[in-house]
Amino acid sequence: MASPPPKQTMKERILETADRLFYLRGIRAIGVDTIAAEIGISKRTLYNHFPSKDALIEAYLQHRFVQPRPSDKPPAEQILATFDSLERRFAAKDFRGCPFVNAVAELGPEDEDRTIRNIAVAFKESRRIWFRDLLRQLGVADAEGLATQLTLLVDGSIAQDLVRDDPAMARAAREAARVLLASAGVKVASSTDKKRGG
Numbered sequence: 001m002a003s004p005p006p007k008q009t010m011k012e013r014i015l016e017t018a019d020r021l022f023y024l025r026g027i028r029a030i031g032v033d034t035i036a037a038e039i040g041i042s043k044r045t046l047y048n049h050f051p052s053k054d055a056l057i058e059a060y061l062q063h064r065f066v067q068p069r070p071s072d073k074p075p076a077e078q079i080l081a082t083f084d085s086l087e088r089r090f091a092a093k094d095f096r097g098c099p100f101v102n103a104v105a106e107l108g109p110e111d112e113d114r115t116i117r118n119i120a121v122a123f124k125e126s127r128r129i130w131f132r133d134l135l136r137q138l139g140v141a142d143a144e145g146l147a148t149q150l151t152l153l154v155d156g157s158i159a160q161d162l163v164r165d166d167p168a169m170a171r172a173a174r175e176a177a178r179v180l181l182a183s184a185g186v187k188v189a190s191s192t193d194k195k196r197g198g
Contacts, residue, residue, distance in 0.1 A: 011049040013039055018060050023099055027057055027106050054115070057103070061119045064099045068130055075134035076181055076188050079150065083174030086157055090167035097162050098155070100124065127151055140184045153177050 008016070017038050021030045032053050036046045050056040071078050089095050096102065100120035107116050132147035140146055157173035160166070181188050 010041070010045065014041075014046055014049055014056070015059055015063055018056050019063055022057070022060050023064075023096055023102075024094060027060075027103060032056070057107070058115055058119065061100060061103060061116065061123075065119065065123050065126075067126065075137045076186050079131060079134055079181065080174055080177060080188070082150075082154065083157070083170050083177060086154065086161075086173070087167045087170035090157075090161040090170055095161070098158055101155070101158075124151065124155075127154070135184075135186075138181075138184075138186050140186065142184070146180060146184055149180055150177055153180075 014035065018030075018035050021035060021038065032043055032046055035056075036043045039046075046056075050059060068078075071081075073081065100123045103116050104111070104120050111117055128147045128151045131150045132143045135143035135146050153173040153176055157169045160169040160172075178188050178190075
């Protein structure tokens, strides 16, 4: 018989609640009072774990800063699978875009020490470097430039989905990525091969 999952610490409960509320309703719209009330704790208890709302926002973004899982799939497949994953995310009812872009958009003028912007830049750059490293494995001459273009396709498809509420935006970005890879000399299956399962 499997052992029950470990009980969450109070800090984990606070962070999980903040994560959900900040992402779904916006960082500015949610105060520490709301987070504390949702959990059923006092503001003092919350501040014992996170000394300020800014510290909680920073922890929320660090919590969202997850690296892609290692994969045995060929590099080109991993790159294109990014867009398949985005399409699934876009179809979810709770999708509200990129939490890092959202945070910068909401807090830009207030982020005087650039903490939020620096976390967002680090996240976006980590994704670009992930693309770049896969492209280098494929022998792409300008891996840096193509990695930037793929990152722009990801962010553009997210913005288009938010405006249009259309998960097919990820499919369009995937097709553009496939064309870019092919023009860089990478052998990729055509979109018709994918539909046939080939």
